[in-house]
Amino acid sequence: MIKKTLLAVLVLVSFKSNSQTLETVSKMKLNYQKCLDKGNNMSGCSINYYNQSDSLLNVVYKNLKEKISSKEQSKLKKEQLEWLKKRDVYFEKVYADTKKEGHFIEGTRDFEMVVFDEKANFVFGRVKELIKRN
Known part of the structure; x- marks a missing residue:
């Protein structure tokens, strides 16, 4: 558990220090597929993939917010x-x-x-949308 938490922190730090790109999302998808291909703990692979999507969404959102005016921040x-409401409905x-x-x-x-x-x-869809606006 500690290893996974440490890994997640390191991933987030690297995202913060480097610009997120659509390539980042592609790499995550590729790593997810490699995890699934092993055939072991596939539900763990998908849970980890979801957690990565959520973490990346937070980083991308914060980075975008820092680059825009306060009026644009309010709109964002x-x-x-609104997106979070749609997400919750979609998840259900x-x-x-x-x-x-x-x-x-x-x-x-x-x-x-x-x-x-x-x-x-679904979350990676939003991540990609925000990355394109960065």
Whole structure:
């Protein structure tokens, strides 16, 4: 657990010190796929991928906010709050849809993997959108 936390901090520091690009997102996706390809703890891979998406979103949002005027910051904050509402609705839908499909049993690792994968992809969509505005 400590190793993962330390790794996450190091990743965030490197993101802060280097400009985030769409290449950063691509590398994360590639590393995620490599993790899945191992076939071990695939739900852990997807949870980690989601956590990375969320961390990167926070860094990209803060970096963008620092570069814009206070009036634009206010608009960005309002926009982000609206996006968070959409995210929450989408996350609920993903959970319900995955449950309804019946391919995966709720509470299993496979179910978790599918849900977190979808959540991460949604968040990375927002990350890419904000990166393009940086």
